Amino acid sequence: MGIREDELVRKIGASLRQGRGVSPQVLLGAGDDAALFRPQPGYELVLTCDWFLEGTHFLRDKNPPDSVGWKCLARAVSDVAAMGGIPRCFLLSLAIPSSYSGRWLDEFLTGLRRASRKFQCVLAGGDTTRSNKTLINVTVGGEVRRGRAVQRSGARPGDVVFVSGRLGEAELGLQILKRIKRGANSTDSRQKKHLYPEPRIALGRWLAERRLASSMMDVSDGLSTDLSRLCAASGVGARINAANIPAPPVSSHGGLRAIDPLQLALHGGDDYELLFTVRPNRAKSFPRSLGGVPLTPIGVITSKKQIVLVNADGDESRLESKGWDPFRDPC
Amino acid sequence: MGIREDELVRKIGASLRQGRGVSPQVLLGAGDDAALFRPQPGYELVLTCDWFLEGTHFLRDKNPPDSVGWKCLARAVSDVAAMGGIPRCFLLSLAIPSSYSGRWLDEFLTGLRRASRKFQCVLAGGDTTRSNKTLINVTVGGEVRRGRAVQRSGARPGDVVFVSGRLGEAELGLQILKRIKRGANSTDSRQKKHLYPEPRIALGRWLAERRLASSMMDVSDGLSTDLSRLCAASGVGARINAANIPAPPVSSHGGLRAIDPLQLALHGGDDYELLFTVRPNRAKSFPRSLGGVPLTPIGVITSKKQIVLVNADGDESRLESKGWDPFRDPC
Numbered sequence: 001m002g003i004r005e006d007e008l009v010r011k012i013g014a015s016l017r018q019g020r021g022v023s024p025q026v027l028l029g030a031g032d033d034a035a036l037f038r039p040q041p042g043y044e045l046v047l048t049c050d051w052f053l054e055g056t057h058f059l060r061d062k063n064p065p066d067s068v069g070w071k072c073l074a075r076a077v078s079d080v081a082a083m084g085g086i087p088r089c090f091l092l093s094l095a096i097p098s099s100y101s102g103r104w105l106d107e108f109l110t111g112l113r114r115a116s117r118k119f120q121c122v123l124a125g126g127d128t129t130r131s132n133k134t135l136i137n138v139t140v141g142g143e144v145r146r147g148r149a150v151q152r153s154g155a156r157p158g159d160v161v162f163v164s165g166r167l168g169e170a171e172l173g174l175q176i177l178k179r180i181k182r183g184a185n186s187t188d189s190r191q192k193k194h195l196y197p198e199p200r201i202a203l204g205r206w207l208a209e210r211r212l213a214s215s216m217m218d219v220s221d222g223l224s225t226d227l228s229r230l231c232a233a234s235g236v237g238a239r240i241n242a243a244n245i246p247a248p249p250v251s252s253h254g255g256l257r258a259i260d261p262l263q264l265a266l267h268g269g270d271d272y273e274l275l276f277t278v279r280p281n282r283a284k285s286f287p288r289s290l291g292g293v294p295l296t297p298i299g300v301i302t303s304k305k306q307i308v309l310v311n312a313d314g315d316e317s318r319l320e321s322k323g324w325d326p327f328r329d330p331c
Numbered sequence: 332m333g334i335r336e337d338e339l340v341r342k343i344g345a346s347l348r349q350g351r352g353v354s355p356q357v358l359l360g361a362g363d364d365a366a367l368f369r370p371q372p373g374y375e376l377v378l379t380c381d382w383f384l385e386g387t388h389f390l391r392d393k394n395p396p397d398s399v400g401w402k403c404l405a406r407a408v409s410d411v412a413a414m415g416g417i418p419r420c421f422l423l424s425l426a427i428p429s430s431y432s433g434r435w436l437d438e439f440l441t442g443l444r445r446a447s448r449k450f451q452c453v454l455a456g457g458d459t460t461r462s463n464k465t466l467i468n469v470t471v472g473g474e475v476r477r478g479r480a481v482q483r484s485g486a487r488p489g490d491v492v493f494v495s496g497r498l499g500e501a502e503l504g505l506q507i508l509k510r511i512k513r514g515a516n517s518t519d520s521r522q523k524k525h526l527y528p529e530p531r532i533a534l535g536r537w538l539a540e541r542r543l544a545s546s547m548m549d550v551s552d553g554l555s556t557d558l559s560r561l562c563a564a565s566g567v568g569a570r571i572n573a574a575n576i577p578a579p580p581v582s583s584h585g586g587l588r589a590i591d592p593l594q595l596a597l598h599g600g601d602d603y604e605l606l607f608t609v610r611p612n613r614a615k616s617f618p619r620s621l622g623g624v625p626l627t628p629i630g631v632i633t634s635k636k637q638i639v640l641v642n643a644d645g646d647e648s649r650l651e652s653k654g655w656d657p658f659r660d661p662c
Contacts, residue, residue: 005656006560027375031564032482033413033548034379036475044358045376048365049422049470051460056426082364091380093468095387098658127468129382129657137424137458137468139380144367151363217364229337233362325336326460327429 003101008128011101012092015109016116016123026089026124035124035141037089043143046085050076052136056326060134062177064184065104067195068134069111075220076138077119078199078272082218083149084208085142087201089124090116092138095131111196119201148208150276152233155215157303160283161238164203164274164293167223168261169248170194171268175259190248197272203290204274212286216276222267222323226275228307237306240299240319266309269324277301334432339459342432343423346440347447347454357420357455366455366472368420374474377416381407383467387657391465393508395515396435398526399465400442406551407469408450409530409603413549415481415539416473418532420455421447423469426462442527450532479539481607483564485546488634491614492569495534495605495624498554499592500579501525502599506590521579528603534621535605543617547607553598553654557606559638568637571630571650597640600655608632 003011013031027036039045052072054060063071077087092112096105116122121140173194177184186192199218207213215234219226223245231237247265250256278286289295302308309319334342344362358367370376383403385391394402408418423443427436447453452471486492504525508515517523530549538544546565550557554576562568578596581587609617620626633639640650 003658005658008658032484033410034377034416034471034473036414036480037376037378038477039370039376045368045370045472046365047368047378047420047422047470047472048456049380049424049458049468051424051426051458051466051468053426053460053462053466056460056462079364083367085365089378091378091470093380093382095382095384125379127380127382129384129387131384131387135382135384135466137380137382139378139422139470140365141376141378142365146369149367153363327334327336327339 003098005128008101011105012109012128016113026122035089035091037124037141039143042146044146044149046080046083046142046144046149047139048076048079049137049139050079052138054134062184063195065107066111067184069108070115070196072136072138073112073115073119073121074197074199074272076140077121077201078218078220080140080142081199081201081204082216082274083144084204084216085144085149086205087119087121087140087142089122090138090140091124092126093136094126095129095135097132098130100134119199145209148211150208150213150216152215152217152230155230155234155236155277155301157236157301158280159214159277159301160280160297161240161299161301162276162278162295162297163219163223163246164200164295165271166246166248167219167271167273168264168268170197170270171264172248172250172259174270175256194270197270199272200274200293203293206290207276212278212282213276214279216274219271219273219275220269221325222269223275224266224319225321225323225325228321230275231305231307235305237302237304237308238299239302239308239310241310243312244296244298246294246296266319267322334429336459339432342436343440343459347444357453366420366422368455368472370474373477375477375480377411377414377473377475377480378470379407379410380468380470381410383469385465393515394526396438397442398515400439401446401527403467403469404443404446404450404452405528405530405603407471408452408532409549409551411471411473412530412532412535413547413605414475415479415535415547416475417536418450418452418471418473420453421469421471422455423457424467425457426460426466428463429461431465450530476540479542481539481544481547483546483548483561486561486565486567486608486632487545488567488632489611490545490608490632491611491628492571492630492632493607493609493626493628494550494554494577495531495626496602497577497579498550498602498604499595499599501528501601502595503579503581503590505601506587525601528601530603531605531624534624537621538607543609543613544607545610547605550602550604550606551600552656553600554606555597555650556652556654556656559652561606562636562638566636568633568635569630570633570639570641572641574643575627575629577625577627597650598653
């Protein structure tokens, strides 16, 4: 039984080796002590890492292995996109039970390879070991034009708060996955958004290179939690109009009747959409979509350091952070 | 009970914030979606990551929390040193039980901070989550002068094989730790080598910048395993003289009598010494130490793709890889 570590490393390397599309910045990939990376002249390196743990971030019986492969990379790439960076290479730290070294690993690598090609982000190294549960950590190295990275701390009172895409759709997909007995159906857009999220690389880059966003982050733990982080980093608050938040349509049949779309959109995690602010003079004529991705103004930054939700009747309430916190909410 | 993720991130950031010694290359540290790093002109980026898992790489009751903090960074820094690179910044991915967020975390961060200062490698970001066991993954970003990184693949027949320091000492320290009932004693050099290893940063850099090493890697899983990896990457073999391998002295009292120093030196892991090859014309006058660290020639690279061990009587045998493999050897 079992696989040796060197065989596992070879299997990963063989699966992820890409004849075309290998970044010219990655000089030395998997197989040595470390990777070598040379950013283009005039660019800085963007560096991020992300946990993806069985039982905390995904469920063994609900996430097909290829979605685990796709999503572990997509999550980390999203952090690079949220700086306005271009993903280039990744390091895969993978710990699996010996019994996972066959079919599970093959399917995992298929999903990871698809994501790697889609995001043009190549394997450059990593570390493997044995574990009773599947543990994944992905580091992504990317590039951003010098001085153009968009941080969380740049929002100013009067800036307009935008989100891309639709919020709460991934959480709705998770709720559906938890309710159904059969396997995942990736033609269902909500399940697909949970299992195979698409980080907003092109949008983040466009916002950064044209200096359109004054602050930016990705929405991974839910709007209520992530907006409060952005506001804290910028030393500001926000007023958000509930009616403007792009929530998912929830069908009234099946077991989903009790789900409130606004609550999903406010607190649901895993969307990997971008949350960004735009100076008021630019916001007026701001495009309402880019490459088919909706860009929706949902509120305004305020100097008062609290986040206020205004409902359709004009009633105001404090928006509390109820997004995902691993120390409070097991998967 | 419990700690929220944002509090944990703040605690880590506050502990690791360093008034002095912050690398000028790290433009944006922990607290945003990703870190920003700008290598010096004429330098390339070295990127590596390393698992450090409770039960696989360390034992809860044998490794003091501050040694877990020190060693998780030291291990990853060693991979940068093994390329001839200079460590600059690291990302900490930490998953802990809620009950570890008090004293354990404080002591862990004390060890990590000491290592961070010692290796001049600053915290630039990371990811935190909850887990039943302590899971750590560390990414290190470093720099190396363009074209000077030393890879595993450069060894040629006739090159002399060197190792730094003493091999097997960390394994001996682990054997002692497993035998004693009282806590670790870090004034014992063998226990210290296991708990607080010192990666050979200055040596690696010296070898790389002066182009003295034709190939290099660190010895983390044991000489027999790591030498076979270096030889495989270079498409060569090696003849090693057992009598020349710098093994640790094993005292004949206590429960250590049965331990063979040569076996420790051949197969013991966790030493984080450097294994490197030197062209024959340079090897003759090669220094026997650098900065107090012994540099010992232990054999020669051969074209025949096998690793042969020559004992003191001149008898030859194949050296099999019996170093540490997480898929074979639980901690």
